[in-house]
Structure formats: structure tokens, C-alpha cells
Amino acid sequence: MISTDTDTTNLEQIRPVFPFTAIVGQDEMKLALILNVIDPKIGGVMIMGDRGTGKSTTVRALVDLLPEIESIEDDPFNSDPHDLELMSKEVREKIQKKESLSIIKKKFRW
Structure with a gap:
């Protein structure tokens, strides 16, 4: 199998x-x-x-x-971890709450 x-x-x-x-x-x-x-x-x-x-x-x-992109792990919008304008609302809220975010590199998928 x-x-x-x-x-x-x-x-x-x-x-x-x-x-x-x-x-x-x-x-x-x-x-x-x-x-x-x-x-x-x-x-x-x-x-x-x-x-x-x-x-x-x-x-x-x-x-x-x-090339591979840096993204926030488990974010469906592939938020850029270094640009607030390219982050989802959820990721921005986590940053405001000082929560730690895991950054990963992955191949861009269409």
C-alpha cells in the first residue's frame, strides 16, 4: 500500500x-x-x-x-514575516499580542 x-x-x-x-x-x-x-x-x-x-x-x-519564500507557518495566506502590509489579519494580531511566530521556507505553490 x-x-x-x-x-x-x-x-x-x-x-x-x-x-x-x-x-x-x-x-x-x-x-x-x-x-x-x-x-x-x-x-x-x-x-x-x-x-x-x-x-x-x-x-x-x-x-x-x-525561489522558496519565507512564510508564517500554518498561515493560509503565506504572510510575509517581514512586511506588515503583506500579513493576514490573524498574523498581525499575534504580533500585537507578542506571540512567537514560526517562520518557514517553502516552495511557492499556485
Whole structure:
């Protein structure tokens, strides 16, 4: 019997990676995604298009390029431990109460 955790990890490692630089066209979408990576305060990008235009492929390819991020452990919003503007309300409340927060490094997931 194979555990579910192992299956998930193996699937993530096996998933073929399409290189971001190999995506032809879609220049506006790629620029919007790159700018959002550079400045997360933009707040996200809404990508719309017909089937088969490479929306998901482009996002997955960009995510594979990103480095590990520092985040507060068990925070569903991946709050930045060093920037109050990029923290969830719950994390800010813990800081105000002087509670200790555990910082972890993890691969960004889309």
C-alpha cells in the first residue's frame, strides 16, 4: 500500500515542466505575471482567454522559476514575516499580542 503523501510528492516531481521562456506570444499576459511577481502589492492578475491559449501552462511555468519564500507557518495566506502590509489579519494580531511566530521556507505553490 502506498501512502497518499508519497503519491502527491511523486506526482509533483514527475509533472513535466514547460519552460516559461518557450511560451510564444501572450506577451501582455506574461508581462502582467512578471510584474505581479516583482511587486506583489499589485494584488494579482486576472487572466481570461479561450481554451488552449496556455493560461494555466504559463502560470505553472512561471511558478517553477520562483525561489522558496519565507512564510508564517500554518498561515493560509503565506504572510510575509517581514512586511506588515503583506500579513493576514490573524498574523498581525499575534504580533500585537507578542506571540512567537514560526517562520518557514517553502516552495511557492499556485
